[in-house]
Amino acid sequence: MAHFLLSDDQLPTAWFNVLPRLGAEIQPPLHPGTKEPVSPDDLAPLFPNALIEQEMSSAPWIDIPGEVIDILKLWRPTPLVRAERLERELGTPARIYFKDEAVSPAGSHKPNTAVAQAFYNRQEGVRRLTTETGAGQWGSSLAFACAQFDLECKVYMVRASFNQKPYRKAMMELWGADVVPSPVDDESHPGSLGAAISDAVRDALSRDDSHYALGSVLNHVLLHQTLIGLEAKEQLALAGEVRPDVVLSSCGGGSNLGGIAFPFVEDQAVRLVAVEPTSCPTLTEGTFDYDFGDAAGMTPLLPMYTLGHDFVPPSIHAGGLRYHGDSPIISKLVKDGRMEACAYPQGKVFEAAVQFARAEGRIPAPEAAHAVRAAIDEALAAKQAGQERVILINLSGHGHLDLSAYDDFIHGRLIDA
């Protein structure tokens, strides 16, 4: 058997909170003006109380509301698949398992938190959410989630993506979102994620009926993603595995990696590895420091690895990994030596993605392909060492809307940044 499936009544009923399991408290975010620790009141204009509480909670488990579970069940639990054909091709004694988060409505892990965020906002009377999106994965996930709770959704999309990615825009509009190019005040500007965050935050602050939603980095976002690792744990047991030897995933802001890795953090026998692009090497070459979450310096300062909030990474196809900073929790785990980090250039990543798509049939998103690359290398290392090794990765999204990137790779037009 290669597919390990859970029925929808086996969906976990609580999220795994890693905060009280880190050994030490995480440093607080600082107010961008005063540089003092932010208070819940500082965050209230942007987020509902329930999420602000989750951001700082020390409870080991946090119950998932029934209404959230009802919607997650549209696609969860997601399959855990053993990549047997890939293993055979590599001739490795390693066993490679991937968690297939690509089966969600928007095609990635992002709806896991979008649904929860939409629910809590709706519960506290908010009628409208604003957000930014670059490649479009997060914007389409929030659009889907807002459609489930009859919330209006306004997405500020980086102008260059708005013009180049009509499919992602169509997906957001299909779910009822209003999508506009950003920056809104300069039609000649190609835009940036930092500028789009500023547009979305400014919009939310200007209206009483609106809040803002973020798709990664923050503690509550990573909390909502822990369903991935919780399910995978159950599924590995079904497969007869005691534990994975290594859990690998791509890392941009950290939400898909945190989602699959956190539930394994207390088991020191499990290696945890972040995989990033060499063109945006936050964990492998950045500095651990307080820095702004956005380019313009409007957000609180977060304690994290950063390349500097004014760092502009090259335009690689894994748009979701082009972030100057990282989740404070992921950053702490790396700093403390509990998590490793490695980086790959784009060309090596697409090479692995094509090998995976031919062997396993699934076409990984460029972001997810970073995990595939690292898994293949881990499996080849196991072969060289003559070791059985259990490798768990998160296939965080499909590449159906990234096929032009594959086209560039196949025809030798991909820049190997």
Place this chain on the structure above:
Amino acid sequence: MAHFLLSDDQLPTAWFNVLPRLGAEIQPPLHPGTKEPVSPDDLAPLFPNALIEQEMSSAPWIDIPGEVIDILKLWRPTPLVRAERLERELGTPARIYFKDEAVSPAGSHKPNTAVAQAFYNRQEGVRRLTTETGAGQWGSSLAFACAQFDLECKVYMVRASFNQKPYRKAMMELWGADVVPSPVDDESHPGSLGAAISDAVRDALSRDDSHYALGSVLNHVLLHQTLIGLEAKEQLALAGEVRPDVVLSSCGGGSNLGGIAFPFVEDQAVRLVAVEPTSCPTLTEGTFDYDFGDAAGMTPLLPMYTLGHDFVPPSIHAGGLRYHGDSPIISKLVKDGRMEACAYPQGKVFEAAVQFARAEGRIPAPEAAHAVRAAIDEALAAKQAGQERVILINLSGHGHLDLSAYDDFIHGRLIDA
């Protein structure tokens, strides 16, 4: 519970052959030159013996080779899902179940037969397959299947699609296929499915190492698709249903409809319904007669409903339903009154698709959306009649590569053909 899952060792091990269950023998195909019934020898230059035998077999069940099962297990059994959120929105006492064939590598039901065809060709020493593709679903499925058996794959893609659908072309190339625009001998011609069939057949006939593969219409193709209905039967039983009251699916050449409907054909209490576009109303307005499978008159004549082999349907987005003819088996079932047929205009189809995508999260391909439209109308009829009714549909593919069509619909640019 809304998802009914089978484990991969519950995959059926034999295909369901409807031919000996039709009550009377089906009329034979006729040679395009002599107008005499074709012999196996006539078909040998194009197809392997195993498929020619299946085309005419009277065995009630045909074993699936282990090597084919190994590959089908990459995504099969596919989920059966109850559309509870859609039901609630419609306020219907009907229960709507959809079989999700969109989870396959190429995103539709087409790989079910592509894998089998590639296997039998490889087994008989063929090294290379040729085919045509319009929208690209079939071409990408065959490309995937050929990659599994180290076969070369040459796809003649209708030139207009070749230019307008770079994503589908990239998907085929990702799986190693060689894709060229058709017609090959006239660069100024936008192409047609008929012309592309001619190109692919001519190529296969000109080389000793090559055969031709067809993605619908023929008996062996529909045979391979019966896994859909066989699995659905098991899954409905898991859901506690005795039988579906009605099985609905979109119909172009008939393969996805046949796949889900045939295993229910002997139970007269189950209504079977073909759903087609009003712009290409083969079953609802065509004539039952012998006609060519292609535009140029190179293929055998088939006994089927047809709009005439020179009929050119308008350019609707459901490219997979733009076929002048239909499967001879489907045609016979309709002629004999065992199967009903209905037709919808494109605008009503997209309206249903958007409603489905908002309620259930999955974005249907324009072809599959025809089934969704008919299911919604069936559920509303059940509501009006105050009847519980069990509706089974095939969600034959996802619409990720058809989002420009949704964009047209949302912005009022869709022609309601």
